[in-house]
Amino acid sequence: MAPADPKAAYVRLRSAHLNAVRASLADHVARLAWPRERIDSYRTERLRSLLGFARERSAFHAARMGDVDPGTATVDDLARLPVMLKQEVDEEWDRIVTVPGTDRAGAERVLAEQEWYSYTPSGLQVFSSGGSSGVRGVYVWDWEQFVTLACLAWRWQTRAEFAVGAPDEGRQARLAVLEAGEPPHASTPLFDVATVPWMRTFVIPAAAPFEEVLRAVTDVRPTHLVGYASVVGRLARAVAAGELDIRPVRVSTNSEPLGEEDRDAIDTAWGAPVHNLWGSTEIGVQAVGCGRGEGLHICEDEVILERVDAAGKPVGPDEPAARTLATGLAGRAFPFVRYDLGDEVTLLPGPCQCGSAMRRVADVAGRRDDDFRYGDRVVQAAAFRHVLGTDPLISEYQVRQTESGADVLVVGSPDVPAVVAALGSSLHPYGVPAAAITVHIVEEIPRTAATGKLRRFVPLGR
Numbered sequence: 449m450a451p452a453d454p455k456a457a458y459v460r461l462r463s464a465h466l467n468a469v470r471a472s473l474a475d476h477v478a479r480l481a482w483p484r485e486r487i488d489s490y491r492t493e494r495l496r497s498l499l500g501f502a503r504e505r506s507a508f509h510a511a512r513m514g515d516v517d518p519g520t521a522t523v524d525d526l527a528r529l530p531v532m533l534k535q536e537v538d539e540e541w542d543r544i545v546t547v548p549g550t551d552r553a554g555a556e557r558v559l560a561e562q563e564w565y566s567y568t569p570s571g572l573q574v575f576s577s578g579g580s581s582g583v584r585g586v587y588v589w590d591w592e593q594f595v596t597l598a599c600l601a602w603r604w605q606t607r608a609e610f611a612v613g614a615p616d617e618g619r620q621a622r623l624a625v626l627e628a629g630e631p632p633h634a635s636t637p638l639f640d641v642a643t644v645p646w647m648r649t650f651v652i653p654a655a656a657p658f659e660e661v662l663r664a665v666t667d668v669r670p671t672h673l674v675g676y677a678s679v680v681g682r683l684a685r686a687v688a689a690g691e692l693d694i695r696p697v698r699v700s701t702n703s704e705p706l707g708e709e710d711r712d713a714i715d716t717a718w719g720a721p722v723h724n725l726w727g728s729t730e731i732g733v734q735a736v737g738c739g740r741g742e743g744l745h746i747c748e749d750e751v752i753l754e755r756v757d758a759a760g761k762p763v764g765p766d767e768p769a770a771r772t773l774a775t776g777l778a779g780r781a782f783p784f785v786r787y788d789l790g791d792e793v794t795l796l797p798g799p800c801q802c803g804s805a806m807r808r809v810a811d812v813a814g815r816r817d818d819d820f821r822y823g824d825r826v827v828q829a830a831a832f833r834h835v836l837g838t839d840p841l842i843s844e845y846q847v848r849q850t851e852s853g854a855d856v857l858v859v860g861s862p863d864v865p866a867v868v869a870a871l872g873s874s875l876h877p878y879g880v881p882a883a884a885i886t887v888h889i890v891e892e893i894p895r896t897a898a899t900g901k902l903r904r905f906v907p908l909g910r
Contacts (some may be wrong), residue, residue, distance in 0.1 A: 455564045466641065487749055490749055491749060491777070494749070495752065495777060499521055500518035506545070516529060532787040532788065544782055547570060549570070550781075565637060572588045573594060588781045590780060593732070600733035600736065600751075601736065604739060605739070609621075622672070623649045624665055624672070626661065626665075626673065627674075628655065636651060661683075666693075671697055677701040677706040680699060681707075684713035699720050699721070701723075702725040706724045706811055709833070730784050734751050738802040746806055750777045754774075755767075755771075760786075769793070794809060796809060831875055832856075847906070850908070853880070856885065856887045859891065
């Protein structure tokens with residue numbers, strides 16, 4: 449008997465999974481119009497359900513819950529729990545997971561042995577992060593969690609598509625999916641989702657040489673784009689350079705910070721609504737742009753975000769925060785409660801012009817570990833972005849910290865001496881007056897092998 453085709457087996461079960469996603473999308477779209485009171489009430493009940501389940505099924509969470517009663521807990525009560533750290537996730541994996549018969553060793557075997565994306569016999573999907581924060585992560589999503597996360601990722605776009613309606617007869621929407629393209633990263637399953645019957649999807653690995661990506665996108669002629677922010681931004685610059693002729697009506701970016709340079713390039717090339725997404729493999733989807741107003745709407749029905757000080761205590765909306773903690777209400781297989789994301793977020797005041805009552809955060813610029821430290825001096829990544837991201841002759845860049853400055857890789861044809869001088873001036877206010885800056889023009893910047901992401905800032909020791 450011929451061996452089973454792992455891709456075919458996965459596709460069959462995934463097809464059933466996608467049917468469940470599409471069945472739930474209408475409900476999730478309706479939530480975008482919920483009033484504040486209904487959001488808060490729903491979120492409280494979801495939190496109580498998660499805490500009660502985690503206490504009974506996870507030894508790790510039972511030990512840290514103390515005297516917090518899941519049956520009466522509120523969002524404010526989360527501050528009574530300790531912060532959950534990445535290192536703890538790595539060290540306490542087997543005490544956190546709630547699925548009987550599942551442990552870290554077994555999850556690692558799935559990752560090592562699977563020939564393609566797969567489901568375990570209990571319906572779990574196992575993913576691994578690329579370790580961009582310095583700690584490689586292994587995560588499991590159960591069946592219902594994926595349904596929820598896919599709906600959170602796509603409901604804003606779906607609402608817009610429902611408003612437009614089906615395309616003219618004979619026309620078909622084509623979605624180009626510019627993600628990792630292969631295991632073990634979760635981006636491809638999450639974003640390779642045709643949300644309406646008249647849409648076809650085409651997966652294009654983001655880690656491929658850019659010339660291959662360009663050819664594939666040209667062949668697909670997508671009406672919709674979803675993918676890593678840096679890849680979509682570079683495609684937009686290719687349009688400006690006359691190297692690409694596509695006209696997407698909607699653009700979705702994810703997995704990397706959407707910098708001003710990429711957003712401006714997208715707006716110049718297409719003028720299409722941009723739905724930026726902020727997420728993580730741990731929580732899934734935390735906030736998504738509506739495509740109309742500023743910033744990203746927090747997925748408040750399924751995610752609780754806490755901006756806290758260095759001690760883990762919540763701060764006010766107008767106060768600076770040391771870090772952001774997240775509780776994913778859909779994550780029962782591997783609960784994340786008050787998890788330190790490592791991202792910095794700023795709340796936006798006032799209502800959004802789209803009409804949703806879900807609160808907003810500003811576009812997430814990056815993680816704290818994007819900043820470089822030279823002794824007691826901290827240079828924010830923005831000091832480099834301001835120069836490199838605004839040069840029209842630079843299509844992509846990477847900054848690698850050195851002991852006394854940085855080595856910068858750029859794709860394009862900039863005036864190298866001028867870039868070096870501008871970077872030196874940009875670093876001077878941070879107390880690095882004689883920074884040693886080198887700039888190298890390269891054909892391609894390597895992306896992370898496991899994920900296809902571009903790490904723009906590489907501190908010493910990485």
